[in-house]
Amino acid sequence: xxxxxxxxxxxxxxxxxxxxxxxxxxxxxxxxxxxxxxxxxxxxxxxxxxxxxxxxxxxxxxxxxxxxxxxxxxxxxxxxxx
Numbered sequence: 001x002x003x004x005x006x007x008x009x010x011x012x013x014x015x016x017x018x019x020x021x022x023x024x025x026x027x028x029x030x031x032x033x034x035x036x037x038x039x040x041x042x043x044x045x046x047x048x049x050x051x052x053x054x055x056x057x058x059x060x061x062x063x064x065x066x067x068x069x070x071x072x073x074x075x076x077x078x079x080x081x082x
Contacts, residue, residue, distance in 0.1 A: 006077035013070045026051045051078045
């Protein structure tokens, strides 16, 4: 199992942490900072899912005028840690 700690860029959440198992399944997603309830929900929704599927689903999601979002940053973190 690979543990990932990703420092976000341009979002209220500053850090995303998660685990990737040998089958490329995502586990234990947590965000530090940001919209607590929404980010806990993202963690629950992606638990046990294929990381590529999660990345494709969340990629490009934006928050306001930021050009990115916590979900988009999770997508980038997954892509960088395949």
